[in-house]
Amino acid sequence: MKRSVRKFCGVIILAGVIASCGGSDSSPATEAPVTGAPATDAPATEGVLNVPADYPTIQGAVDAAVEGDLILIAPGTYTEAVQVTTNNIIIRGLDRNTVILDGNFELDNGIRVVGADGVALENMTAMNYTKNGFFWTGVTGYRGDYLTAWRNGDYGVYVFDSVGGVIDNSYGGGSPDAGVYIGECYPCDSLIRNFVAEHNGLGYSGTNAGGNLVITGSIFRNNRAGVVPNSGSYELCYPQRKTTIIGNWVYSNNQADSPAIDVAILAMGNGILSAGGVQNIIERNRVWDHNKTGIGLVPFLEDDPNDEMPEKSAWDMTCAESKKLTPVQPGGGILWDSQDNTVRNNVLEDNRRADIAVGSAGTDLWTLGNCFEGNTYTTSAPTNLEALSPCGTPLTADGDWVTGDLQVITWLVDAETAPPSVDWKIATLPEMPVFDSMPDAATAPGVVASATPPVVDLDAITVPDKIS
Numbered sequence: 001m002k003r004s005v006r007k008f009c010g011v012i013i014l015a016g017v018i019a020s021c022g023g024s025d026s027s028p029a030t031e032a033p034v035t036g037a038p039a040t041d042a043p044a045t046e047g048v049l050n051v052p053a054d055y056p057t058i059q060g061a062v063d064a065a066v067e068g069d070l071i072l073i074a075p076g077t078y079t080e081a082v083q084v085t086t087n088n089i090i091i092r093g094l095d096r097n098t099v100i101l102d103g104n105f106e107l108d109n110g111i112r113v114v115g116a117d118g119v120a121l122e123n124m125t126a127m128n129y130t131k132n133g134f135f136w137t138g139v140t141g142y143r144g145d146y147l148t149a150w151r152n153g154d155y156g157v158y159v160f161d162s163v164g165g166v167i168d169n170s171y172g173g174g175s176p177d178a179g180v181y182i183g184e185c186y187p188c189d190s191l192i193r194n195f196v197a198e199h200n201g202l203g204y205s206g207t208n209a210g211g212n213l214v215i216t217g218s219i220f221r222n223n224r225a226g227v228v229p230n231s232g233s234y235e236l237c238y239p240q241r242k243t244t245i246i247g248n249w250v251y252s253n254n255q256a257d258s259p260a261i262d263v264a265i266l267a268m269g270n271g272i273l274s275a276g277g278v279q280n281i282i283e284r285n286r287v288w289d290h291n292k293t294g295i296g297l298v299p300f301l302e303d304d305p306n307d308e309m310p311e312k313s314a315w316d317m318t319c320a321e322s323k324k325l326t327p328v329q330p331g332g333g334i335l336w337d338s339q340d341n342t343v344r345n346n347v348l349e350d351n352r353r354a355d356i357a358v359g360s361a362g363t364d365l366w367t368l369g370n371c372f373e374g375n376t377y378t379t380s381a382p383t384n385l386e387a388l389s390p391c392g393t394p395l396t397a398d399g400d401w402v403t404g405d406l407q408v409i410t411w412l413v414d415a416e417t418a419p420p421s422v423d424w425k426i427a428t429l430p431e432m433p434v435f436d437s438m439p440d441a442a443t444a445p446g447v448v449a450s451a452t453p454p455v456v457d458l459d460a461i462t463v464p465d466k467i468s
Contacts (some may be wrong), residue, residue, distance in 0.1 A: 001177060001205040001230055001263045003033045004045035016376040047446075048072060058082050058091070058101070058111075065089045070446030073099045073124065073331040081107040081129070086280045090446035093124030096437040103129030103152070103423055110134055110152075117141045123438040127151050128425075132158040133172070140164050141451035146438040150174055153424050155181045156200065161236075164451030167191045169438075172197045174429045176259035176421060179223070184235045186242075186319040187211025191453040198222045199255060199331045199429050201264030201421070207235045210242040210280070214456050219249045219467075224260045225267035226253040226290075230300050231276035231336040233307040233327070237319035239336060240277040245285060247461035259424035266415040268292075271351065275302030276336025280316065282343045294351035294377070297338035297358040297370050297407045305334050337363050338370060342391060345374040347463050354381035358389070359406030366395045369453065373455045 019216040051073045055061040059082050067088040067304045075098035082101070084091070091111065093099030101110040101124065110126025111134045113119045118141040125148040126133035133149030135158045136142040142165035149156030150173045156172025156179045159165060163185050167168030172179025172195070179197030182190055188209050195218040197203035206213070220226040227250060229237035250271040260268075267273055269291030272282055276299055287294040307327035310317070314345070337360050348355035355377035358370050365382070371391035372380075382388065383404035389395055422428075438444070 001181075001202060001207055001228060001261065031083040050074070051078075052076070062086065062089070062091065065123045068446075068448065072442070075099055077102050077105055079107070081109055082111045084111065084113040084116050086119075088119070089116075090120045090122065090448060092120075092122040092438070092441060092446070094441050096123045096125065096148060097434050099124040101126040103127070105130065105437065108132075110149075111390050113137070113142065115139060115140060117451070118146065119143075120449045122146055123441050124148070125150060129153065132156070134158070136160070136162045136165070137185075138162060141449045142166075143168075143449035145169055146435070147171070148435060149179070150426075150432055151424065151429060155179075156197070157181070159190070160184055163187070163189050164453065165449065166453050167192045167195060169194045169196070169434060171433065174198045174259065174424060174427060175200045176261050176264070176424050178202040178228075181205045182209045182213065183207040183211050184237050184319065185211070185213075186237050186322075188213040189451070189453060190214075191216075191423075191456065193217050193456075195219070196433075199258050199427070200224075200269070201258060201260035202226075203250075203253065204228065205230070206240060206243060207232055208237040208240050210240055210277075212453075213243045214458070215243065215245045216247045216456060216461060217464075220253065220271075222248070222252050222255045222258075223253045224255055224258055225273055226250040226262040226269045227272045228263075228267055228270075229274055229277045229280060231262075231278070232300060232302050233305045233309075233334075234302070236323055238307070238310065238322075239315065241279045241315055243277070244281045244283070244458065245272060246281065246283045246458060247464060248285045248288045249464055249467055250294075254289070254291045255446065256419040257422055257428055259427050260421040262415075265418050266411060268415075268418055269353075270296050272296070273298060274338040274341055276338055277341065278339045280341045282341065283345055284461055285346045286464050286466060287346060287355075288349045289467070290351040292351070292353040292411075293357040293381070293406075294348040294355040295343050295346060295357070296406070297341050297343070297368075298356070298406070299338065299363075300336040301333060301361070302336060303333040305330050309334055309336065335361060335363070337368055340369040340441055341371075343370070343372045343375065344391060345463070347376040349378065351379070354379045354404075354406065356385055357381040357406045358385065359408045360406035364397065365401050366397050369395060371395075371418055380404065
């Protein structure tokens with residue numbers, strides 16, 4: 001999310017200038033010797049580049065690759081920050097758990113794909129990087145499959161200003177911001193599926209992302225907060241809109257001993273939290289064990305915005321179109337209310353403040369157009385929320401919108417006494433999970449990333465069974 005309550009920090013692209021907090025992402029990749037032995041002594045195959053048998057470093061193989069090439073990485077530890085600028089290559093580890101890129105708490109990104117379309121990253125682990133484990137920026141077509149991102153200083157898997165992608169069968173743990181992030185795209189045309197995010201500030205963060213963006217079949221647990229799409233003018237393509245969050249497990253996101261950015265501390269104790277998002281569909285998720293809300297639709301306060309909020313008539317404007325507009329500096333802070341979201345057929349329990357909730361800071365709740373229908377729940381804020389906000393019916397001021405109000409403004413006070421962030425380098429994490437590797441990694445043909453994600457049969461998705 002890259003946002004502080006009082007000071008925002010993130011990647012901002014305005015007038016062609018790229019700036020980021022806490023260092024530069026533009027440093028060259030660092031190469032270092034690999035620890036480990038080649039997995040095979042077989043002769044090289046045309047179009048297949050073996051590390052370290054043919055090239056001693058991953059970066060060396062990447063620099064030598066041409067479009068269509070498959071880079072195969074043997075088990076070992078690689079102390080590199082790899083930068084990819086060649087379109088349509090595949091970088092694959094032979095074993096997800098033993099092909100390890102290690103930043104040694106000094107290097108910035110494990111693998112950073114910069115403006116290179118169609119790059120697929122598969123079957124490896126990135127850990128101990130000061131910024132991100134795996135990072136795509138400015139691309140059309142990307143894929144991350146069987147990736148593990150462990151204890152990195154910003155995000156685990158990070159996708160920015162990119163469209164047409166899939167993140168599948170992957171894991172992000174121990175990052176102050178999010179285990180997985182997609183931001184600044186509309187339409188994103190992207191899919192997150194079978195992801196596990198835990199012990200991060202946020203499980204998922206998605207600033208100004210949406211439009212054919214689906215998050216499904218994934219687990220968000222033991223983060224400060226679970227799934228948090230948000231709007232804000234500190235990144236482009238606002239507002240956040242039209243993300244479908246469906247068929248996920250979201251539970252126990254109250255983790256007090258994790259690394260966390262300021263916004264994660266503010267959002268702590270919530271399962272799925274739309275922070276100024278609009279027109280999202282939150283459906284058929286199983287959400288339980290949160291100190292605040294299971295599913296909450298709340299405002300995002302931006303106290304130093306770069307632009308005014310767009311009118312509703314501009315919500316369908318593409319990201320490319322909106323980037324051409326000239327920002328208008330507001331006279332002060334702005335409040336991004338969550339509007340026109342649909343919360344339907346979720347199963348919620350043991351969310352202590354409210355299972356389902358909508359709140360604002362001064363805006364009449366009935367004017368926001370959020371609807372709730374068919375959820376299995378016990379508590380809501382305001383009380384009787386589904387009766388007040390049915391789907392398919394224009395909402396009115398009739399009814400009691402006051403009793404049981406969420407009083408979301410008090411969360412600012414709560415954040416002042418919440419457990420502070422733990423240094424990501426030393427935060428207590430569970431033992432690194434051992435995951436299934438990509439099947440037939442040594443022999444499966446290399447397939448570049450398509451710019452068209454697979455179509456998901458949303459109608460076939462049901463509420464998942466509860467897990468522990």
